[in-house]
Amino acid sequence: MGHTAIAEIQFSDYIYPAFDQIVNEAAKIRYRSGGQFNVGGLTIRTPSMAVGHGGLYHSQSPEGFFLAASGLKVVIPRSPIQAKGLLLASIRDPNPVIFMEPKILYRSSVEQVPVSDYTLPLSKIETLIPGSDLTLLSYGTPLYTCETALSLLSSPPPELDNEKMIPKGVRSAKVELIDLRTILPWDMEGVIESVNRTGRLVIVHEAGKMGGVGAEIAAEVQKRCFLRLEAPVKRVCGWDTPVGLQYEKFYIPDAVRVVDALVETLKF
Structure with a gap:
């Protein structure tokens, strides 16, 4: 419908029921439509990595499962400044992006984040x-x-x-x-x-x-x-x-x- 789609999966440990839709549909729709459709520039935000006491179901790092899904992008920031710039870049990218936010950094990483609009380049170290x-x-x-x-x-x-x-x-x-x-x-x-x-x-x-x-x-x-x-x-x-x-x-x-x-x- 022309809107930008930003979804959240809480947590990445529970992303697997959506795996088929992400890998078989979202990742392929630009290719199979000849570039006519881009799933609304879909960005999926999802907390990831260990939380310190999460155990089997709340401390997983599932990014490796998506490496073979051509058409997806996977982004993982290290800090608040990086998170804002990379998230805005992900939202504006026409490809579907899985944006994994390290759980434990929610409570332990502190920075003065600019209030102005800015992006950081994807696929760049x-x-x-x-x-x-x-x-x-x-x-x-x-x-x-x-x-x-x-x-x-x-x-x-x-x-x-x-x-x-x-x-x-x-x-x-x-x-x-x-x-x-x-x-x-x-x-x-x-x-x-x-x-x-x-x-x-x-x-x-x-x-x-x-x-x-x-x-x-x-x-x-x-x-x-x-x-x-x-x-x-x-x-x-x-x-x-x-x-x-x-x-x-x-x-x-x-x-x-x-x-x-x-x-x-x-x-x-």
């Missing part, structure tokens, strides 16, 4: 910390875990402050931290450019490793940067199990797991 020795790639909540890990790497606490755990040469490494922002279609050119410069890649996300975003990125990087890589691509992910309620903190990648991955990759 943002470099948060420039570097030359390793590319650390993530999106959503784990970006803050990555920032903590980089602090531990450069200035380890007493329990990690020994040459065996974090060699001094590793502590001075310049790590480039990148926010992927758009999961599908992801900014392949931007990621490849970074990895070609640094020669190393560590990918961090809360979703399980099998069939995840990290698997797709790792495959493309291995293909396109093979002769420039100084170490295998490393993935730090959730475990391939349901998210256990009592053990949720052990499921989510923490700063120590990220530090271990950085040290292993830098020492390789």
Whole structure:
């Protein structure tokens, strides 16, 4: 009818009953109509990722299920400023967009968001910390875990402050931290450019490793940067199990797991 469609699914853990309509109808309607219809520029907002105490049904990260749905876009912001700019860009995009908002950041991420209208580009990475020795790639909540890990790497606490755990040469490494922002279609050119410069890649996300975003990125990087890589691509992910309620903190990648991955990759 010409209106802009903005839906909300609370939470992304319960998006599956709509999976057929999203993947078989919304994602394909522009293609099958020869560009005549665009499902009203449909944007689906849905809280995602772990909440800290959500367990099996309230802490899932289902973005990987949509990677093969040609015609969809999937966006995951890390902060309020990013959320507004990326959401407005998603709403104005003629393609159907699944906009996944990290649950725990609703209560823990605070910024002064401009009241004026603005958009941020979709399918474009943002470099948060420039570097030359390793590319650390993530999106959503784990970006803050990555920032903590980089602090531990450069200035380890007493329990990690020994040459065996974090060699001094590793502590001075310049790590480039990148926010992927758009999961599908992801900014392949931007990621490849970074990895070609640094020669190393560590990918961090809360979703399980099998069939995840990290698997797709790792495959493309291995293909396109093979002769420039100084170490295998490393993935730090959730475990391939349901998210256990009592053990949720052990499921989510923490700063120590990220530090271990950085040290292993830098020492390789």
